[in-house]
Amino acid sequence: MAAPGLDGCSWFAALSLGVSLLKCLFMDAYHSTDFEVHRNWLAVTHSLPVSRWYHENTSEWTLDYPPLFAWFEFGLSHVAQHFDRNMLVVENLNYASPATVLFQRLSVVFTDLVFIFAVRECCRCVQEQKGPRDVLSRPSFVLAVLLLWNFGLLIVDHIHFQYNGFLFGFLLLSVAKHLQSRHLQGALLFAILLNLKHIYLYVAPAYGIYLLRSYCFTQDHKDGSVNWRSFSPLRLLALGAIVVSVCALSFGPFIAMGQLPQVLSRLFPFKRGLCHAYWAPNIWALYNMLDKVLAVLGVRLKLLEEAELPRASMTGGLVQEFQHSVLPSVSPSVTLVCTLLSILPAVASIWRRPRGARGFLRCLLLCALASFMFGWHVHEKAVLIAILPLSILAVESREDAGIFLVLTTTGHYSLFPLIFTPAELPIKVVLMLLFVIFSFAALRKLGQGSLLRPLESVYLAGLVAVAIACEIVFPLSPWQQRLPFLPLLATSVYCSVGVSYSFLRLYASLLRQDEKKSH
C-alpha cells in the first residue's frame, strides 16, 4: 500500500524544505574563520573599486577565489546592506553582529537552491526500475536524500561556514546535463564553476578529454575506437567559444587593467605547506606517518642521531614548509607530477573506450579523488568533490554502493575535527549517525543484500572505536597536554587507509570495465 502522502514528486519538495529548515536551526552554532573571510570579501567588493579588489590586504583573508566569485559576493553585498551596513566596512575586522550572522547564514541557505535544483536534475537522470515501488526504495529518492542531506555539506556549509552547496550545485548540474547529452550546457556550467572556484581545475582533464573524444568526434568505429574523420571543428569551436567567453567575462576587467599576474598570484599561493594544519586523509598523511615512525625507530635502533632530526612541528599546526626526517622531502612539483601520473590511466581509458556519460562521471570521480590523494596542501573538505558524484553511481550499481559506503563513512568521519567545539558535538555525532544509518539501510535495500566485505565492515567498526577514543577518552586522559594533536593524527591516518582503499577499488572498477569492453 502506498505510504500516505508520499506519491508523485512531492517527496522531493518535502526533503528540500526539511533540510532547509534544519539548516536554519544551526544559525547560532559555531562558525569558523571562513565566516570572517566571506564578510571581508563582502566588504571589499562593496566598498572598494574593482581595481583594488585583488590588491586589498587590510585583512589577512585576502580575496583568493576567481573574479566570478568576487562578483557573486558583490551581488550579495547589495542585499547585505539592508541587514547591517557595518559589516560592509573593510576595517570592521571580525565583525559578527546578530544581523550579520543572520544574513550570512541565510545567504548560504538561499544559494543552496542552486544545489537543490541540481539534485533534482540528477534524480531525473537516474535509471529507474520498472514496476510500482514504494517511494522509499526508489533510486531517485535515495539519491535525493544522499545528496540533499549529505553530512559533509551540512557540517561544512552550515556550521563551519562555506558556500560549497552553491558551487557543487553547478558541478552536479553540469554532470546532469552531460548525462542528458546536453554537452554545451554542461560545458558552460563547468566553465562558470571554474571561474567561481579554481579548485575544480582538478577535474578539468576529465571534462576536456571526454568532450574532445565524445562530443568533438561525432562518430566512432564499430569496435569503439576513434574515427578520426568524424572530427567536427564546429563543435570544438563552440566549446572553445563558451569557455573563452566565460573566462573573458570573469577575468576581462582585470586583464584590461593589467592586473592578471596579481590575480593569479592570489589564486595560486604555493608558500603553504605540504599538509594543512590538520592532515587531510591522503597519501601524504601516510607518508608523514611512515616518516615519523622510521625516525622514531631509527633513533631507538641507534641508526640516527636525535640531534640531526629537524624539530618536529608538522603536527604543530603551523602552515609552513617542512622537511621530512628520513624519507625524501616532497615539493609542490612532485605532488603535481604524482597527481598527473595518477589520473593518466583514467583519462586514457575514457579516450580509448568511451563509455558515455557514466564513464565520464567515473573518470571525473577518479580525477577528483586522485587530486585529493596526491595534491599539495589539500583540505579535508575536498573529499566531498569525490563523495557527491559517487552518490549518483552508488544508487545504480551494487559494487559502487559498497565503495561508496566505505569512502563516505571514512571521508565524513575525517571531517569531525573541523567542528571541535563541545556544544556542536551532539549535532555532528547525530547527523553522522543519521547519514550512516540511512545510507547503509537504503543502499542495502536497493542492492538486495550485504554490500560490504567482512574486512571492510571490520574497518568501519574500527572507526567507531577511533571516534570514541578521540572525542571522549582522549580529552579526559593525561596525554591531552603533552600530545594535543594525537587525535588528529590518529583520525587522519586511520581515514587515509579507507580513502586510499576506495581510490584503488574505484580505479580497479574503471580499468576492469575497460578490459571487459575490449574482449
Added chain:
Amino acid sequence: MQTWSLVSICVLLGVVVRWGVSLNSYSGAGKPPMFGDYEAQRHWQEVTYNLPVQEWYFNTTENDLNYWGLDYPPLTAYHSLICAYVAKMINPEWVELHRSRGYESPAHKLFMRATVLVADLLIYIPAVVLYCLYLTDGSSKKKVSTLFCFLLYPGLILIDYGHFQYNGVSLGFALWGVLALGLGWDALGSMAFCLALNYKQMELYHALPFFCYLLGKCIKLGPMGRGFFLLVRIASTVLVTFALCWLPFLSDPSEALQVVRRIFPVARGLFEDKVANTWCSLNILIKIRSILSSDSQIYLSTACTLLAVLPSSVKLLTKPTFWQFKLALANSALAFFLFSYQVHEKSILLAALPVCLLLNDLPLVAIWFLLTSTFSMLPLLLKDGLLVPYVVTSLAFLFFSLYLLSALEHCSEEELRLGAYHKMLFFLPKLDLACITRWKFYIGVAAMAGLSAVSVALVPPPHLPDLFPVLVSTTAFLQFLGTFLYFNIVQFSGPPSRKTQKKNN
C-alpha cells in the same frame, strides 16, 4: 526500509532538532537580579546539594524562598540533587551555596542543556516511540509518520530546550502511564502517573481521567470480585509510590504541610500575565479581578472547572475504553487550562500531550491545536529570544504533519466525526461541515502567521502597550475553546468505526 531504521532516523532527527534549538538563549539569560527559569533550576541544584532535606522547602537563613524557592513536589528536588552531584564533579563553582547565584557560562549552559537531553532520552522519547509503535493503528509507515510528528511538536521543544524546563520528565512519566494503561498494565500505569504527579503538581490536570478510567474499569469488572482486587492493587500502588516519594518529609507532619503549601500557593491571583484562558480573555471586557474578591475568584474558577470537566469524566466512568480515555485526557486538561486558577501559559503543554496522542486519529484538528498551543506561547518565546527556532519548528511541524499524515486529504465529515454537529445544528441549512472546518483551519493558520509577523515587526501604540500579547492570547483562547467543544462532542459520539479506520490505513 525496515521499521527499526526508520524509527532510529526519526528519533535522531528529533534529537538534532532539540539540540539545534538548545543552541539558542534561555529564559532570563543575562538579566539580573532574578534571571529566569534556568537560574531557578540551577538554584535548586545548589539548594538540594548543600542543604539537608528538612530545609529544602523552608525559609531559613541559608535558604531564601523569595529567590526561586522550591515550588515543585519532591521528585523534582531529587532530580536536581542528581544533577547537582554531576555538576559538582565537573565544576564545583556551579553549585556553591550562595556564591553561585546568577552563574552563567557557556560550559554551564552546555551542562544544563545536556541534563534536559539526557532526561528526554531516558524518559520521554522511549515512551513516545513505544506508544506510536504499539498503540496506534495503521501501516508501519503511518506509525513512523505519527512518531515523527509527535517528536516534532514545537511547543515542548521550545519550552524544554529553549526557555528551559524539564516538562519532558513529567509528561514522559504521564505518557508511560497512558502507555501502560493502554497495554492493560493498570498497576504499573498508576505508578507511572504517580511519579509524574510527584514531579510536577500540574499533572493534576490529568488526574481525573486516570481516576475515572481506572475506577470505571474496576466497576466494569465487577465491584465484588476481580474489580475489587484491581482497585485494591491500584490503591496500594498509589499509596506506596507516594509514600516512597515523600519519605523524607513524612517524619514530621508540619514538613509535609509546608511542602504542600509551597506547591499549591493560593495567595496569588486569578491569573498572571497574559494567558489564553477564559479569565484573562474575559478580563478584557469585564475587569473580574477588581470586581470579585479573592475568595470568590477561587470559588468561581473551581466551580467552572468542575462543571467543564464533569461531562467528560462521567462519560469515561461509564465507558472506560482507551479511546474515551485519550479524549478525556484532552478534555480534562483543556477544561483545567481554560477555567482554573493561576494558570500559566506553559500549562497548555499538559493539553498538548493528549492531543499528540490523537494525531493518528484526528490529524487535522490535532495539528491545528498543537500549532495554536505553540502560538499561544509566542510572547514568552519572544521574551526569551527564541524567534528563529519558533518560526523554524512551527513551519516544519505544520508542513510535515500535514504532508505525512495527509491531514487535508483525510477530512471528510465521517473522518472528522462531525456527524454530531449535524444533529445539534439541525435547524441550520445543510452545510458542508468538512469544507467549513478546512477553511477555519486555513484562516486560523493565516491569522496566527499574521499575528506572529506583526508582533515581531511592529511596535504597539503607546496607549496599548500590551496589544500584541492580548491579541495573541485572545485568538488562541477562541481556538482552544472551539477545540474543547469539539473534543467533548467527539467523546460523546460513537467510537471510531472499523470502516473509517480501514480507510485511514
